[in-house]
Each structure stands twice: as C-alpha cells, then as structure tokens.
Amino acid sequence: MDGMRADLLFRYPMEDTPFLRDILLHQGAWGLSHTRAPTESRPGHVALFAGFYEDPSALTTGWKTNPVEFDTVFNHSGKAWAWAVSSVLDALKLDNLPQVHAAAPPRGISSLSADEWSVGRFLATLDNMENGFFANSQVTGENLSVSQSARLAFIHLDASDATGHAANRESPISKSPKYRSLLRQFDGFLSKITRKLKRVSAGLNVRVAFVLTADHGMTDSDGHGGDSLQETITPLLVWGAGLVGPKLSETSSGKHLLTQTDSYGFPVQIEGRRMSEIQQVDLCPLTAALLGIPIPENSRGRLPLTLVSSNDPVKFQMIRANCLQLIAQLQIKLEEKRVNYFTLFFMEYGRLTLEDVANRTQRAETLGAKREYADAIEQYSQLEELTIAALDYYDTYDRKFFRYEVLFLGVFLCVGLLWIQMELPNMAPSKVSCPISPNVHLPLCDRMYSHSQNPRLVFSFLKQCFQIFLLIMSFFGVADVSTLNKLDIRITDCFVTHIEHGSVVYFAILK
Template sequence: MITFFLVGLTVHVVFFLSIFDIYFTSPLVHGMTPLATSLPPPASRLVLMWLMDSGSIIESRGTWGVSHTRVPTESRPGHVALIAGFYEDVSAVAKGWKENPVEFDSVFNESRHTWSWGSPDILPMFAKGATGDHVYTHTYPAAEEDFASTDASRLDSWVFNQVNSFFESAKKDSSLNATLREDKNVFFLHLLGLDTNGHAHRPMSQEYLNNIGLVDAGVSELVSMIEDFFGNDGKTAYVFTSDHGMTNWGSHGAGHPSETLTPLVVWGAGVNSPVTVAEPQAFNDGFLKDWDLEQIRRVDVSQADIAPLMASLIGVNFPINSVGVLPLQYLNNSNHFKAESMYANAIQVLEQYKVKMIQKKETTISLLFTPYQ
C-alpha cells in the first residue's frame, strides 16, 4: 500500500508540474536574423490607431476586414499579437499581463522611431523590450483609468490633444521636425476611452456612442493635421484596429464572437482602394448585412498578420518572433514587391523553426530526436 501510494503521488506530482512546463514556459526563441525586403517601401511613416467608426474610409479610401483574435481576449495579448505578431503564451498571466516575462521583438522596436500616446498599462511594455532609445511613450496618470468613471472619453481627448501639441511643437523645433521627416517612423494612438466606457456603461449606452463620435471626429482632424504637416506627400499609411471586442454586457476575455471579431481598416500609402464585389461574399458570421458593407470586398486576417503588414508598408524588418502571414490583398504594389515581401516573411518564420529545432536537438536524446521531413 505504501508503494502504491508513493507511485500514485509521484505520478500526480509529475502531471501537476507538467502543466507549468507546458503552459508557463515561453515558446519564444531568439537568435534569428531579422529580415525585410530590400525593395523601397510605399510608405515613409505609419499611424496606428485603436478604435473608431470608419464607414466613410471603407467606402472611399482603403481596404477593410475583420481581424480574428484569440483567447484570452485581453488588452496585453491583443496588443502583443498586433504589434509583435505572435500570440503570447499564458505564462504572461503570472505577471498580471503587465510585465514582459520574456523579451520579444516588435514593429516598434524595428522602426526608426516610434512615438506613442495613451495608457500607462500598455505603452511601456513595448518601450521596455526595445533596443536602444527610439521608442517614446507619453502616458496619462494611472489614476485616470477609472472603470467606474462617469465619462471616460476624456482619455481619448487627452491623446488627441497631446498629439496635436506634439506636431505643433515640431513646427518650431527644427531637430524634431527633421526626425519626423525620416522614414520608417511609427505613431501609435492608444484610445482607451471606448473600452472604459464600454465596461462602465455598456457598448450600446449613450456615453459609448458619444465616445465613438468624439473618436471619429478626432481621427478625421488628426489625418488632416498629419497630411498638412508632411505636405500631402502621399507617404503616410494608416492602420485602424482594436485589441479585442466586447459583449453587450461590457465584458471581454472569453471567446464569444463579439469579443474575438475586431475591425481592421487600412488606407494611405501602399494600400489598395476599395474593391466592389458583384457576388455575395462567403462569410457566415451574419454581420455584413448589418454593417451595410456587402458590396465592398472584405479581407479578413488573423490578428498576428497585422504586424507583417505594418512592417511591409514602411519597409522595416519583420519582428523576429512574428508568426503572422502577410495579407497581400491589402497591398497596392508591384508583383515583384509582393513576391519579395512574401519570401522575406516566409524565411523569417522558418528561421524560428530552425532555431527551435536546434534547441530541441541539443536537449533531446539523439535516438529519440526525429526531424520533420
């Protein structure tokens, strides 16, 4: 009986520990060579924004689709998938989705410069993982993030006001002005007001709808300001998306379609214009008719695919940990550029496999190690 008890206890301890070894050990590998296409990119700069109502842009200027997220539909995993191109392992939850359990590469890190405005919970993690001093964050105090707030749209107003002040100051600061006019730059606006109002008042509340109007007007003014600052040079690409959705009762984190289906609208330099379709589009989620967008081609992606798309638009290296696949239908460029970009994307993903294979081979008994064909 004692032997049986000890064997049973050992088996259960091994099973228990295996959960941490499997799920709380990061699968990320390092040591890969960053890759990008050598051809000139279509955009010099990229503006990444969270949340707005983009109907007019979809109909007249860009390409749109649904970005499919993965569980957990929380802020940090969504941002990591979008900006770094991989789905963060569950070990990050041990850090409360706040700190980087393992350092990782991102589009921000590969950029020449990135300026970001918004939440103190999100922005610092991409600056912390960056090499050198080229990712700049501007955040409001953490106390401002009050999910019981009467109206959280002030968070989004803060972001727009700060960005406006930033570009106004650049007109008087020759050094900053010159830096902004370099290529491979990224501007990131993290608009938390809608998320906060959704939690506090629910997505169909008047507070939420008013916040949509505020953000829509703010983005319109922002685009006009940026185009004017750069002399309408046609070298700015814009990406609008969201890290996750939300249920009608103001929650997220699980796998309901309202939480996992998020908008993606891309326009500007290097991006295809809207394509009118004659045949019904093969999407069975039932939303096209409600959105009144059945006539405009919808290009869906996995959330991690947005990172290589952004990298391709401004010509930076694909993040080395990215597993995203470049969504070609968003690109307005030559077949040569698309082919080179596809090739670099494929080799970048393959490099991770090669490094992982070497690591496994070094830690596995040779007789038990069988490479994939």
C-alpha cells in the same frame, strides 16, 4: 481603439461614424482581425506590434507582463511615438528605446479626457518641424536609409474599453446611448487627425499610411478576457500609401446593404465593398512592410498581400523576407527540440522537414529569378503556411509525452489499488487481547503474522515504492534533471495565497 467591437463600429448604416464610413467607401479596405484568448490589452498589443500570441508562461504574472524578452516594430523604427495608458506602455517595454518617445496621460482624468490628451499630443508633434513627426522630411532618400526615415505613431484610445467595462446586463453596450456617443467622438478624432496630416504633409517628401484596429473586443455585459466571437473578432480599416483601396464586390447589385453574412454573422460587404479577414499577428509584418523595416524576429504573422498595393516584384521581395524570417524561427525551434530528446525518439514534422524547406525555397528562388513572380509568390505562400503549422507542432510537441506521463500515473495508481484490494483479505488481523503496554504489544503483534502477511511491513513496503515512484517522476518524467533548476517558486502565487515550505515541496515534486 482598446476594446472596440467590430460589429458596433461597422454597424450599418454607420450613422455615428460618417467620416469613417467615407474612408471605408472611397479610400480604404475594411475587414476583421481575429485574435485569441486571453483577450486582454497586453496580449493584444504584443500581437499587434511583436507578431505573436500569448506566452503561456505569462500566467505566472496574471497576464500583466511578458516574462520573455521580445522584438517589436518599435525597435526597428527610425523614430517612434506612443501615447497610451501606462499599462500598455509597460507591456511593450519602450522605456529603454532612445528612438521612441512614449508618454501616458495624467493620472486621475477620465478615459475620454485621456483620449483627447493623446490625440492632442500627436497633433502637436505635427506642428513641430524640428523634432516632431515630420522633422527632416525635406531630406531626400539619398541621405537617409529607409529604416532611418521610418516614422511610427501609436495613438491608444482607451475610452471604448472603459465604457465596455461599465456596461451590464440591464444596459448592454450594443444598446447603450453612451457607446453611440463614444463612436461619434472617435469619428471626430479620426477626422481631425487625418485632415491635419494631409494638410501638414502637403509638399513634403513623405508617404502616410493608416491602420485602425483594436486589441480585443468586448461582450455586452461581461467585459473581455474570454474566447467568444465578440471578444476575439476586432475591426480593421487600412488606407493610405502602400495600401489598397476599397475592394469592390463582383456580385454587387447596387443595393446599399446586402444581407449576405459570413460564418461569424458579419456582413461580407458594405455597399459593395468586400470584407477582408486576417489574423491579428498579421498586422505586425504589414506594419513592418509599410515602414520598410525588418519584421520582428519573434513574429508569427503572415504579410497580407491582399491589402498591399504594389507590383509583383515588390510583393515577391516582401513575402520572401517574411517567409525566411519564419523559417529562421523554425530552424531554431527544431534544434531546441532535438537537443532535449533522444534522436531515436524525436519525430520531425512530417509535412515539412528541413530538406523540404530547402527544396521549396530553391524552387521559389528559381521562379523569382525567371521573373515568374506570381508562381514564386504562391510557392512562398504555401511554404509560409507549412512553416507556421510546423512551429505550432513543435510548440505543442511535449504535450503527447505529458499525456503518456499522466496515463502512466493513472495506470500505476489503478494497479496499486488493485494490489491493495487483493492483499486486504490476507492482512486481516487476528483477535488479540493483551493487557500490556503498547510498547510491548506492537512487537508481539509482529510475531503473530508470517513475514509476507505482516500489515505493518506491507504498508512500509508500499510507502517506499511510492516514494521511489515520486523520485522517478520528479526527475525523469520531464526532459532532463536540469529542468528542476528552472522551477520558479513565484509561480505558486497562482495557486496559493501564502507560500509555505510544505507547498513548495509539493510543487517541486509536481515539477
């Protein structure tokens, strides 16, 4: 649900969403998913299906496309369907995947009609037993591998985002009757999809799981894109095969609504059903685990085992695969940094070296071999946490050097200004009256000063020093000279409306 607010979807007593409330109370686990700024549709969907947050270099495209190729759960699915607006489909780059059937609603229709179109297309695939969602579902697992039999359907509902953008300070969405009507329509869609899936899948060799969430939230009147809690907290509801049911609170007193809230002001439980909290990128490994496919190689998410319904041996294998996938990224990232810096000056992450990784992995494997799965899972969980912290460390490794460069530039300018201030008294010109042409006057003036006090020579010397400084900063203030070749002139679109040769020179010097 694009742009759905968590506090509005789960607002007690959920009168506008009775079917959703029934699932929350009797079938699924509910909670919150935390994302990051910029809270836009493309970064949100990339986090959901690829498992990583915004690439800063996407600034050059106005956050509309990701300039780096990335892996998603669609790449590993046996078959997948996606019904979404064209901007979301373009962001996920599904065009060249033969196993993915993607389609966008017709142009010119309203967002509500587009949602009806997407839901209708999914329901139609359920009836098509030859090429639809349940095609070949009678085939046993002996004939198809797990990844080949994995089916993924992505239904994008955009009306909540459009309704949020239409709100204003006089009519905020939290008090909008139109938004309540929208929630009732969503609840009807969810009921229709769930009931038909249950009816069609009866008797088939299939297991169905549901993940309901949003790419980002929405403010009351200013849309989205920032980092406020209303924008970065999204709803989460999961139920079905392989997922836990409602998490009952041990402190439930039988009251319909408890007044306890978390640090974000959300209720910690609804009618005795405890809230779960995860990061948005964690939904990527969760989706991969439910489908039985490899986790996308770029994912930074951690599999939320608290939402998985399985025994300890299976959970051990799941978290092991997740941890090894994160370690593989760490090894690549570490090698990249080592290549770009002198070994003498390179500082490895202190809390997790490669030797620590090997020791911790060996310890977890030993515990798993002894069938001490609870301890092995805990070991891998700690290693995951440290690995993600190490990845964040290497992602921001260059920042301290950039700070040194900025500090050096500031000190250089201050010293230069101080030097000029000290030299100004010695450069005061003498009073000269000479009624001759400038071409003759300037050479004569040069002879009125000593060589060290001539202002023209001093200024020329300062200019040459500044040019040398720019040359050094341009080429050696970054990792190596070759980085200048990577400068894409198109990034200047973010700063100037019309690229001129002079602007390009300035940006090249800055690089």
